[in-house]
Amino acid sequence: MEYAVSYAGRQHVEQLQPLDSAKVLRQKLDETAEAKALLQQGASVPVPSLEGMEMILSLLGTGYVFTEQDFSHLHQFLVSCAQLSKYMASKAEAAPRVSSYATTMYTLSRLKTEIEQCIRHGQVVDTASKDLLKTRKRIVVFEERLKRQLDTLMNKYRSILQENMISMRNGRYVLPIKKEHRRQVAGSVLDESASGQTVYMEPAEIGAVQFELSALRAEEAREVTKVLMQLSAVAEQFSQELHVNVDTVGMYDFLFAKAKYALALGAVNVELNEQGRIDVKEARHPLMGRQMVPLDVQIGQSFQTLVITGPNTGGKTLTLKTVGLLTAMVQSGLLVPVKEGSQFAIFQSIAVDIGDGQSIEHALSTFSAHIRNVIEILQVTDHSTLVLIDEMASGTDPGEGVALSIAILEELHKRGATVIATTHFNEIKNFASATAGFQNARMEFDEETLQPLYRLRIGEAGHSYAFLIAMKLGIPRAMIERSREINQHGFAGAQAGMAAQVEQAGGEDFVRRVEEKEEESETGRGQGFLVGALLDQIGSAEQVVAVESEWAGSEGRSESGEWLGGTERLDSGERHGDGERSSSEKRSDTTARSASTELARQESQADSPAPGGRKRFAIGDCVFVSSLGRTGIVCTVEDGKGNVGVLIQNQKFKINQKRLTLQIEGKELYPDDYDMDIVFETKENRKKRKLMGRKHVDGLSIETKREE
Secondary structure, X not given: OOOOOOHHHHHHHHOOOOOOOHHHHHHHHHHHHHHHHHHHOOOOOOOOOOOOHHHHHHHOOOOOOOOHHHHHHHHHHHHHXXXXXXXXXXXXXXXXXXXXXXXXXOOOHHHHHHHHHHEEOOEEOHHHOHHHHHHHHHXXXXXXXXXXXXXXXXXXXXXHEOOOOXXXXXXXXXXXXXXXHHHHOOEEEEEEOOOOOEEEEEEHHHHHHHHHHHHHHHHHHHHHHHHHHHXXXXXXXXXXXXXXXXXXXXXXXXXXXXXXXXXXXXXXXXXXXXOOOEXXXXXXXXXXXXXXXXXXXXXXXXXXXXXXXXXXXXXXXXXXXXXXXXXXXXXXXXXXXXXXXXXXXXXXXXXXXXXXXXXXXOOEOHHHHHHHHHHHHXXXXXXXXXXXXXXXXXXXXXXXXXXXXXXXXXXXXHOOOEEEEEOOOHHHHHHHHHOOOEEXXXXXXXXXXXXXXXXXXXXXXXXXXXXXXXXXXOOOHHHHHHHHHHHHHHHHXXXXXXXXXXXXXXXXXXXXXXXXXXXXXXXXXXXXXXXXHHHHHHOOOOOOOOOOOOOOOOOOOOXXXXXXXXOOOOOOOOOOOHHHHHHHHHHHHHHHHHHHXXXXXXXXXXXXXXXHHOOOOOOOOEEEEOOOOEEEEEEEOOOOOOEEEEEEOOEEEEEEXXXXXXXXXXXXXXXXXXXXXXXXXXXXXXXXXHHHHHOOOOOOOOOOOOOO
């Protein structure tokens, strides 16, 4: 807009829209290239500014009488049109397309001559009409007579004048008389000063002359109006020619504005095709200028869909915007900042989904905004559509988002559209590498300096470099290493790796490491080395607030009767009578034996097949709880309702077997004779249980937490 100098040129800029005709676009681009070449040669094109012409054209044919200033603007426009026509005629050989517009302009010599005969320096000349000439001569005579009379009066009343000067009030000459002497002057008081000390009087001697002079000036104004009316009538006769000239000047202004813009961008002409091929070299975004790393993009020959990956802030979105904007500029007849020989396709439509369209006002989330855009894209997409989609599969569940994104890409490809999309998901990259008509590309990244290189490499899938960027921004190294481990092996695999290390220890060394782990535990909980390692991998995740499980039995009691809904007392310490001590000892022995018997019963029950022929979970199995996203150890076998006891972070839960996935069998984790109490019981309770097995201790009890 800033490069256009006339209102008509700015209108062309505002109305600029992409075209889809190859022939018209070729002409527009070549014209702009010719205009740019003229400017590069140092030429100063005399494009009229069209000052005042917008109002003149709007009033032509309405009967409006134009003023002397209007005719001055019109005369300047006609002179400039003649200069422009002469200049373009001299450039017919160097710029045949550009100079051809000047052949449509009119010289309008008659109108120009009429204005010159009647208007000069913004005033109607005396010779514009005989009556006007006669009237102005009489005005000159009366003005001379009035001047002589005023000089005489100034000498006569010099002693009573407030100032030795002649003033004018309401178009009439007056003398500044001191207020106390006003009666000495015969005449009329037309005004007085703000202080009241001076009165401005028109002496009676000049009253008649001034009246006659006023009448002559009114006659002059009438004659001037007649001249202007005659000129306005002549101008209306050339209304059509004036409109054509203004339109032509506006086109030249617009054309050279595009050329100036091309020079500012360092833009060049490009090749066109209608087969959907884009092959741009060293492209730059117009707003980035020369500070942008040049971009090379090819699409539309062996593949129609390009999937771009790479790090955040690596230039993926800028690549989409550059390709889309340059394509729109080319189809608008603008030269673009690329290397000579670059090629652009002509599309019927350009469909874009870039940015986060979430809106509180319109109740749109990030995902729903993307989907709304995709729906609109699908409504217009065909074989002649350029589709640009940023951050596919974002804003929703990654698995579902990836599946939906792949389905969208397949549909766009089926319709023959040219598609460029960006993503961070490996599944989409893998799909692009394995599907005909698709191709991967990546934005290059320097892993040593952790700086993006902003270069697009087609044929290779990229990485997000999230770990490196996060480390650069200050995330602790330990968290980065943990993230790498989860990324390589998965959440369950990372824990399985810990378990495998335990299995390799074997036998006595395994037991020794368990004991060492128990001694090091700050809480004194004897969950064992393996469980500690596994639960350490879970880390300080948020507290589980809901578990999809069912209570077995009433009041939290399972069928085995081992897990009670409260605190279970394993002795009768409340009774202090000496006669009951032996029965308490018996009860302690019975309790210790019942625990071992129950554990053996559960192990034998685990060997029997479950309903439907599936294998039951055994005590010690490492399982993954899908509803919690956690890993735990089976502590009680499946009951009649299909619920299994699972130890997760020192808490025991009843979880239906449908929500469990076996990761490592218990027999692969523990020796055959391994005491599972080490895993499920605290060190303190195990010591108490051993002591109860040997003798009775007054007040000694074992507490177990109810299952959740």
